[in-house]
Amino acid sequence: MRKTQRIADRPAYFDGQLLLADDFIAEQRLHRRALERHSLNLHGWGVVRGLDVTRAGDTRISVSAGYAIDGRGREIELRDSETLELQGVQPNALLSVSLGYRITWPGKDADPVRSVECHAVLRIAAGIDEHDVLLATLQLDERAQLRAHGIGTVGRRSLQPVRKGWLRTPFRPVRIPEDQWPDPKDAIPPFRIGATQAVAHKMLNDKKNERGAGGTMALVLPPQATRIHRLRVAGAANHKSLTVMLFKALWSTPQKKLNKVELVKQTVKGQSDGGAFEETWVIPPEHADMDVEWSTLSLEVRTEGYAAISLVALEMSY
Numbered sequence: 599m600r601k602t603q604r605i606a607d608r609p610a611y612f613d614g615q616l617l618l619a620d621d622f623i624a625e626q627r628l629h630r631r632a633l634e635r636h637s638l639n640l641h642g643w644g645v646v647r648g649l650d651v652t653r654a655g656d657t658r659i660s661v662s663a664g665y666a667i668d669g670r671g672r673e674i675e676l677r678d679s680e681t682l683e684l685q686g687v688q689p690n691a692l693l694s695v696s697l698g699y700r701i702t703w704p705g706k707d708a709d710p711v712r713s714v715e716c717h718a719v720l721r722i723a724a725g726i727d728e729h730d731v732l733l734a735t736l737q738l739d740e741r742a743q744l745r746a747h748g749i750g751t752v753g754r755r756s757l758q759p760v761r762k763g764w765l766r767t768p769f770r771p772v773r774i775p776e777d778q779w780p781d782p783k784d785a786i787p788p789f790r791i792g793a794t795q796a797v798a799h800k801m802l803n804d805k806k807n808e809r810g811a812g813g814t815m816a817l818v819l820p821p822q823a824t825r826i827h828r829l830r831v832a833g834a835a836n837h838k839s840l841t842v843m844l845f846k847a848l849w850s851t852p853q854k855k856l857n858k859v860e861l862v863k864q865t866v867k868g869q870s871d872g873g874a875f876e877e878t879w880v881i882p883p884e885h886a887d888m889d890v891e892w893s894t895l896s897l898e899v900r901t902e903g904y905a906a907i908s909l910v911a912l913e914m915s916y
Contacts, residue, residue, distance in 0.1 A: 606631070638671030644731060644755030649676060651695050651734035656743040657684040659695065661720055661733065667757060669729035672699045674718045682722055689742045696721050698730035731755070762827070762915045765820070769796045769833070769907040771813025771899065786812030786900055795833065795908040798901050810838070810901035815910075817844075817895040822916035825886050829862050830878040830911040831899070837872035838903030841865045846885060848893045861885050868903065888914075 609624050611617075637643075648664020660681050666674045674697055687693065702715040726732055735750040773788035789796040789811045798811035819826075831842050844862035849855075862879050869875065888895075897910060 633673075634671030636671070637667050637673065638669075641667065642755075642757050643667045643669050643671065644757035645733065646757050649697060649731075649733050651749055653744055653746055653749060654681055658682065659684070659722075659734075659736065659744065659749070661695065661697075666697055666731045668697075668699050668731050670699075672729075674699050674731070676718045676720070680720055682720060684722065684736075684738070684742070684744065687738060687742050689738060689740045691724070691736075691738045691742065693722050693724060693736040693738070694726050695733045695736060696723070696726040696730040697733055698727055762913060764830075765817065765823075765912045765914060767817070767910050768794055769813075769815065769831075769899070769910050771796055771815040771897075774812045774814055774898070774900075786810060789813045789907075795906050797835075797906040798904050800904055807904070810840075810903055811905065812898070812900040814896055814898040817897055817910070817912055819888065819895065819912075819914060820916065821890065823914040824888055824890060825915045826861075826881050826888060826895070826912055827886060827915065828878055828880055828913040829897075830876070830909065830913075831866075831907065832874070832876040832909040832911075833905060833907035834874050835872055835904060835906040836866060836868045836875045836901070837905065838868045838901070839865055840868075840899055840901040840905050840907075842877070842879075843898040843900075844881075845896050845898070846888070846893055847896065848889060851892075859885055868905075872904070 606628060607624065608628055609621055644666065646665045646667065648662050649666060650662045650664070652660050654660040658681055660679060661676065662679045663676050665676070668674055676697065698719045698721060700717045700719045702717060704714070721727070721730070722736070732753050732755070734754060735752060736744055737748045737750065739745055739748070770791055771789055774786065776785045787799055787802060787807065787809055790799055796813065799807045801807060802809070829844050842862060842864050843860065846859045846861055848857050848859075850857055861881050864877065864879055866875055866877050895912070899907060
């Protein structure tokens with residue numbers, strides 16, 4: 599069984615074809631709508647950069663140059679800063695400053711039509727038009743004037759370009775709680791924590807450590823991080839083997855419980871000389887998204903012998 603949905607019509611050309619205005623318009627429409635879909639579905643809409651609203655006087659505001667994508671996916675660039683006057687407004691009014699995309703068609707006397715003008719339009723009004731981008735709200739006082747505290751940003755959508763970066767930190771684990779073991783006697787000894795690395799004890803109770811070490815630590819992401827991509831762990835020694843586990847936990851408000859997902863569980867075999875190691879693993883795409891309010895990450899490492907771990911790094915996008 600198969601179902602087909604028509605997406606678009608792409609003009610087809612051939613040698614000797616007579617091209618009319620409608621053919622070129624259809625070509626432009628195809629590419630314009632493809633760009634709009636790309637911007638809206640892959641990046642969203644809102645203020646990308648600039649477009650800051652500041653007070654320029656009791657009845658004036660200034661809007662800095664900037665760039666935005668409106669609710670239909672159209673790109674709007676305000677190339678120069680602008681100053682707007684508050685005229686004919688009522689005392690205690692709540693106004694909106696918005697940026698919109700507008701098209702101006704040539705007048706009837708224009709023959710032939712050579713171009714269609716596209717404009718970035720700043721507007722101060724009691725509301726905003728559909729698909730326009732809200733830049734700020736203005737709360738006027740009893741004299742219909744704007745005070746320093748009268749500019750608000752509630753409702754303003756900030757759209758940042760997708761960037762990738764690495765969170766890098768030394769391995770600074772805490773001891774795995776003994777209640778996680780069926781028998782507390784099986785609990786793995788903790789790591790020794792140094793300034794730049796964590797190492798397993800070589801000796802325990804005046805005997806050679808044959809039980810390795812174990813520890814867990816939280817990975818604190820910056821507030822902007824929305825997706826994780828790769829985990830990297832590196833260290834100066836691994837005599838037997840070590841197991842790396844990365845967990846994502848999501849607190850569920852309706853259920854009042856913590857749901858845990860295992861993202862990575864990998865074993866790194868020790869080198870013949872017990873020397874340095876460096877491993878990188880890809881986060882499963884279906885679990886890569888991070889809820890910016892409710893999800894957390896934790897790393898757990900268990901070693902079978904002596905090991906020294908220096909670096910924990912997480913690639914993320916924001």
